[in-house]
Amino acid sequence: MRHQQVVAQIRVLMQHSLEIEVSELAELDNQADLLGAPLFLDSIDMLQLIADCERHYCIKLYPQRHTLRNCVADLATLIISQLGQTQVAQQHLHRFMASDGSHYDEAGLVELLNRVLSFSPELARLSKTEEVQVAQQNAIALMLTVFSLLLSGRTPVLGGNDGLSWQQLCAGTDNGEPATPHCTGLDASLMHRLGNARVGFLTSGSTGKPNLFFKSLHSMWSEAEGICQSLDLSGYALINALISPQHMYGFIWTWLIPIRLNKPVFYQDAQYIDATPCGELSMLNILVPSVWDLLAHENLTPGSAVISSGAPFGARREAEFATLQKTVPQLSGVEVLGSTETGGIGFRTIAQDCIATFTLFSEVRLRLDDQGTAILHSPYLLSDHPEFVMMDRIALLSDGRIRHLGRKDKVFKYKGKRLSLEEAKQRLQVFFGTAPLKLFFVEDDNDKRGGQLLAFVETQSQQHPCEQALRDAFRDYPVPNIALLPSFPLNQMGKTTLSSLLEVTHAKQ
């Protein structure tokens, strides 16, 4: 970086942060002592200026600054020197790495994309009007497949096990001929170019019914931009992806944000968990609560951070995080509230903010209608959805934050009457105390009563409650069918779904 550019930036910082007028700055020579004429800054000004420079360039200037004169020219020299050291420390990192040992630089990925776009028979064979299911695979291969499809005008769908793989796309492309430069870089301009393109995400859904949602790349890139505006992520040297980009949360946080920040990313493959090659550098760990324990494999460096989403982080992990903070200096954590349908809604600082209180992302608006239903307005919603009616109980706090009070108490219709699922749950808890339990009302059009109530209880006991007592407790309610399970199954996003519960129950039977 040229000295002149840094000098110019320092002057801008001085103007804004130290409230120095442009006319005063015009009189300042770059070699002049800042504590003397013409500005007569004091030591507090210098502290602020150094802090601003550190933040702007993501470097540390203390204690080296003590060896330099208080002038703009020397400060610029120090900044350039420190930037150089940081770059040296990051040099051993590739832009895209995975725990199976594969690694690529941006140019390498671009070259692979261009070869596939230019020569892949498999790609040419695919219809442009139908969505293309992408196979589950190594994260880097997955995203190469997705971007090959996007750049060729196709719509990829992620989240299924089977489908198109990168290996299939590459077949027949190694012909020794130069590829056409369809793509010149993985950067913001590419995302803007593909703005209208859509990506499908197949989700299991908490009710067990799979859903397919389409998000525009424009919406997801906007969300990545919004996140970077709300959270200062620039100081982390490496993004450690403990989740796959095949889910929307992973797509944004482990693919788009590394590109937005121009930072290296390391994908932990579920089969090849490996320590991240970050050395002494701080890293941003992207995870869902169910893979929280994987952090134990990491040598967390001071100043690192954890981002969690997909399911509530939970009180137990909150406590474990606080304990971890005692051994890892300046470890921080953020929980992101959101879903595939809503996109990111807000965030909170783990082990600091109330477990249910979130700050909205800057572009997200939330209001309550007359019935107290939360209506979400956000640029991160599904395509063509101006607003979203949330099925969550939300309280709006006076400082603009929200309190997430959980899912609304669901009502089900049984024998023509509206009944409360929460009430049914409370009645069941009388028999199982504090044991975790999940209750579902499964609607059935062939059942005159409307459906049946299914209960799953996480317990080591195999003793079912006395049937008569159960009937007494559920006199005006359907008596639930109860399955006792030693542990609830979790899906990849750390959620327990009806389908997985049924699967385990059937297997057990």
Added chain:
Amino acid sequence: MQSNNHNDNAMAVITGYGLESAIGNNQTLFASMAAGHSGVRAQADFAQLQLESHHAALLNEFRTSHKARSDQFDFATLFAISAVEQALADAGLSLEQLADKRVALCFGNANSGTDILLEGMAQQDNEKIKQYPAYRQAANVHSHFNLNGPLFCFTSACTASSSAISFGRELLRDNKADIVLAGGSDSLARLVYAGFHSLRSVSAGVCSPYGVDTGLSLGEGAGFVVMETAEAAQQRAANILAQLRGSGSSLDAYHATAPEPEGRGVSRSLSMALADAGVSGTQINYVNSHGTGTPANDGAELQGIRRALNGEQPMTAKVSSSKSYFGHALGAAGALELISVLAAQRHGYLPATLGVNDVREDCQGYALIRERLAEHQVDWFASTNSAFGGHNTSLVLASGEVVLTPKKPAPHQRVFIAAHARIDSQIRTAADKTAISAKLDEAGFSLKAHFPALYRRRMSCLSQYAIGAAEFALAASGLERETNDPTRCGGYFATALGCSEVQERNYDDLAKLGANNIKSTLFTDTVLNASLGSLAIAHSIRGTAANFSDCGNEGLQALWQAFYDLRADRVERALVVAGEDSSNSSKQIWQAQAVDAADTQQANAAALVMVNESGLATNTQPLAEVVTCFTISTAQGKQLPEMVSLEEVDHVVVAATRQHELQHAQHLLSELCPQAQSVTPLVDNHLCIASQGLKALIQGLDEMSSQTSEAPLCRVLVVSVNAEQIMHGCVLHSVASAPRS
């Protein structure tokens, strides 16, 4: 007019102490010190702030055990209540014994209440917001113990509690109280913790003052001493722990946060305390220094102490800093550190500084007590503290039970008001009772426009108003300024909330940008005495100083301290300034306090120039003489039993924060002052809290000067009533009628 039974010979003695600190309370303090325990440790709550350090001396166990009450009170209140309870028990005083005594509370506080304010604002909870202002912590304790003596809240940051102890002694000597509870309490807020990090002054681990590893450790806690006259203590056969023989204070007029590099301010303060005590520097056996651990403080302070005790000769007194035990407890620091000496002396020891493996170059050559308590029963010892704003305080004490004969005090000087000025929606001075400039526009007063030479970049609104009002008053006084000795000029400042607009920006930064983005350029203006520091630099004030916060009485409290210092000739000229700015947060706070017309608040300041006989120029005619200062508590029908006689008062001006208190006060004062021609309220169109007392005084002066021969106003009583229904007042005599001493 009789100001009742002043007795400079009355010796103030300490008969008990109590504390809550990170190394324990009364029961465990000495054992912790003897074992070399530090209260500074890694704090999980601070680790998440992503700052360079997360060490501090917090009262974690106390916080946990008192969590249920922390929604109702800031921890500063809770720490203080516990410390005062212990102090009273240590002094052998029961609450029943206090019931018929005038028990004064002098309370030091720096930055308490910030956490509860931010919570209150986030939750829109007025009860929490109400707990924020510094004076609230003092008022809570005053009302918890149902005290019926004066209440003062000192807010000069790290010198707050030592200022409180010093003023408590004055109250005893002036027979304004029978017993004084003096000290300080502070709870460490995240914002303050982050603010000190922005100044790069926090140690990565446990601080080691004087050591090569620099940096301070922050702390919290409360410490209070019980003071009474030696005569009263002996009458009830109390155990006398020490005699407070002298006190001093000074301003550096050098920098917002950094001390004067040669410690000249510390030296002046300590020299003043030695002179007050009538003892030579070489007689001092031990000094408990402020000793923060920062590169700027320790060496400069030791130089200053040496110069005061031994001139240019090497210092023989032992010295240590108690910060490595307690951390820097800010508003409670002075009291906790004094108590550490009292506790050690009870067992024949002196406190040590922990963690000093290698002594820093500029701290070498001193008899530092390191690592272990030193066995040494001393005759005389001193304690020094320094604060942001360049404020220094010193206390000189004689150890043990033997009550020495005090030195004969110098005769009292008469104290006059030479000039005044105020800035609110317009500018008014004593020289011209009508506005001297056109009404200020909506932008308000600009120091840069009126006095560019006094303006500094980033100067807060409050500082601009304060400096501007002081400058107008000085100009109106006609006093010689070029030949004025800055060390003989005192600065006294009163503000309820300080620079609230700057604090608001700081709150926003914390909420939006995080703790590691707090700006050093803002943080230094968030202490309540920041404007006093700016005032000192602008007007070259290097003499005595104090900073008060209340909810209506702080202006007259500042005048009270100036009155004592001028009367004792510690300084010959004093600037007394009260003011406040206006911001969204200040309006919210005043609304929570339910003061009248909270939304009409605007920035304002009032200033007085006061002089004593030494400072009165021969060709200058003062406006009035201040005869006495006093307090009355009207809450729950309480009144001081030995009130100053008010029968000869011709006129009364009274100001209050609420209309119903004003009416109550008018009624009460009409009864107390039967000869008064009238009891008039302060006429002001806007809410003013801190400056209401001084504005009432200015109105009284105006009315005195416009008196007619048919109805002369020779003696005017000025009273302000705060939100706790406590009245502070002073009596003014027209100069012609004032009895000559």
